[in-house]
Amino acid sequence: MITAHAAVDTDLGVLKTGKEADVHLLERGVPDTGEQVLLAARRYRTAEHRMFHRDAGYTEGRRVRHSRETRAMASRTAFGRQLLAGQWARAEFEALGTLWAAGAPVPYPVQLHGTELLLEFVGTPDGAAAPRLAQLRPEPDALRGLWEQLTEALRALARRGWAHGDLSAYNLLVDDGPLVLIDLPQVVDVVGNPQGPEFLGRDVLRITEWFTARGLPGSGSAEALLGDLRQEAGIGP
Ligand SMILES: Nc1ncnc2c1ncn2[C@@H]1O[C@H](COP(=O)(O)OP(=O)(O)OP(=O)(O)O)[C@@H](O)[C@H]1O
Ligand SMILES: [Mg+2]
DSSP: OOOOTTOEEEEEEEEEEOSSEEEEEEEEEETTTTEEEEEEEEEEOOOGGGOOTTHHHHTTTOOOOOHHHHHHHHTTOHHHHHHHHHHHHHHHHHHHHHHHHTTOSOOOEEEEETTEEEEEOOBOTTSOBOOBGGGOOOOHHHHHHHHHHHHHHHHHHHHTTEEOSSOSTTSEEEOSSOEEEOOOTTOEETTTSTTHHHHHHHHHHHHHHHHHHTTOSOTTHHHHHHHHHHHHHTSOO
């Protein structure tokens, strides 16, 4: 990772516009050295009509100290929306840092600046982003391998007491073999959030359905996986 003060970032364009954030491809280089690295810049939106659908439920128990800020967020003033977007960016930055350190397959979180999050770019050196799992039709062996990687990754989250909270084949990238979990601002505390077990169950059901529909053998996978994850998270079978 390039941390030199002389580093210059160049925006190479939009990778993907999403509901809540735009992801840009960025090149960070040190002039006259030839050193360069690609980054993904996830810029959270603050516009009214793109307000986060995830604000309810996920954020239960998230504390905000200043009442002026609480009021601004509740009434969705421009200032309040800026604060909310910043909260989501920070939540994702922190979750990625924790998971990266725990060895979970997530993009390395490089830097946080307000509502912009800089991440390790998952893709080829020439700037082609890794496909989402949803775009792929893996052969049986590859499918089995991806399932094993997925369950391992979910175990790592559960061990930390977390569920992804918005898990689907759209939030998994396949980097020419390795599976990478993305889109984690809403990571859910399975124990501390009263709706935690529900989010965990929904994640497991949705992603197991995808694998089952693509031919993953073994019905009952969802129940078995959910039992494992509940145990890892310490909320029983
Ligand atoms: N670190 C990354 N490296 C490469 N591509 C990425 C990275 N992060 C995100 N992307 C691309 O940007 C897309 C959107 O990212 P993400 O899912 O985090 O945002 P989103 O706002 O939820 O978008 P969507 O509504 O499309 O799910 C991803 O599906 C992926 O194609
Ligand atoms: Mg997404």
